[in-house]
Amino acid sequence: MSLGQQLAPHLPFLRRYGRALTGSQTHGDRYVRATLEAIVAAPDEFPREVDPRLGLYRMFQAIWTSTNYDETPENMSAGDLDGQESIARARLARMTPLSRQALLLTAMEGFTPEDAAYLIDVDTSEVELLVTEALAEIEKQTRARVLIIEDEPIIAMDIETIVRDLGHDVTGVAVTRDEAVALAMEDRPGLVLADIQLADDSSGIDAVKDILAEFEVPVIFITAFPERLLTGERPEPTFLITKPFQRSTVKAAIAQALFFDQATVPVI
Structure with a gap:
């Protein structure tokens, strides 16, 4: 080979x-x-x-x-x-x-x-x-209000616990595209954690597109198939967490995303 x-x-x-x-x-x-x-x-x-x-x-x-x-x-x-x-x-x-x-x-x-x-x-x-x-x-340097877009209750609870343990606040947990956008408009987050596939077969990517059309915010995507969004051939996410994930991975991704003060995930 x-x-x-x-x-x-x-x-x-x-x-x-x-x-x-x-x-x-x-x-x-x-x-x-x-x-x-x-x-x-x-x-x-x-x-x-x-x-x-x-x-x-x-x-x-x-x-x-x-x-x-x-x-x-x-x-x-x-x-x-x-x-x-x-x-x-x-x-x-x-x-x-x-x-x-x-x-x-x-x-x-x-x-x-x-x-x-x-x-x-x-x-x-x-x-x-x-x-x-x-x-x-x-x-020490980064604190944020975080919107979680995740339709699996156990995973959402785990992410929320990690986020709060890091000292951040959670603005809400959305399970569909429409709910995610509504929560983001109601209480603007400083970070979004988004699953790709949502409860009503809507897309977390589409939810993020809608949110980014209104204001800039750093985004971390969560997916079981990261290689599909890491081809280097088109605009793709900057920050990506692979399912199933370790708590340390989520912490590292959040810390790194918040290291930058403005949105870093391009629209797909």
């Missing part, structure tokens, strides 16, 4: 990581593209001694570390940096970037502490400390 065939199944999830790290589909996908271009240009430099997925993220980390927020990948000009990334710089200055990466790699991408340590070049013993630091710092 060629290297390209080995890496292909992991690309949607690398896009998820890149988008969450940058707060932007556009910039996250550009980092992924720069990573693939680097692999094509120098395939012998790809780390063959590890699992292909781990090697792919390692290459991405090399691109991210070499550019970060002060520079940009090839063919990404400084003028392309959008508002939410500029806003995030002030917060980043108060939090070690490694903390943020450790949080996303473990809580969202599911890497073990050992693998995360390999990816960000620290000792395994440091990873847990970095994750704790990231969550504590982001939670």
Whole structure:
């Protein structure tokens, strides 16, 4: 099997990581593209001694570390940096970037502490400390009123508990598109958590479209099929949670979405 065939199944999830790290589909996908271009240009430099997925993220980390927020990948000009990334710089200055990466790699991408340590070049013993630091710092800086769009009662209750445990308020729980829009208009939220399929066979995506037509708000989508919304071929969500989810994944996604002060999910 060629290297390209080995890496292909992991690309949607690398896009998820890149988008969450940058707060932007556009910039996250550009980092992924720069990573693939680097692999094509120098395939012998790809780390063959590890699992292909781990090697792919390692290459991405090399691109991210070499550019970060002060520079940009090839063919990404400084003028392309959008508002939410500029806003995030002030917060980043108060939090070690490694903390943020450790949080996303473990809580969202599911890497073990050992693998995360390999990816960000620290000792395994440091990873847990970095994750704790990231969550504590982001939670200090971000508070929001959250609308939950979810038709499964148990899942909705679980999400509501997580949201409240993080110190946020819940404006309501909607189970249909119309109910979601009505709740959003009645009590404007600062964050939306939206399932894709709703109780009356309506779409959470359509509900979000309706809400975003009225005002900007960051959105996190919840789906059992994330790869369908991580193709990189069209406007897609920046923040995505996979069902079934871990509580730590929801916490990481909420913290990262609120890291940016304006809506970051493009209309689909």
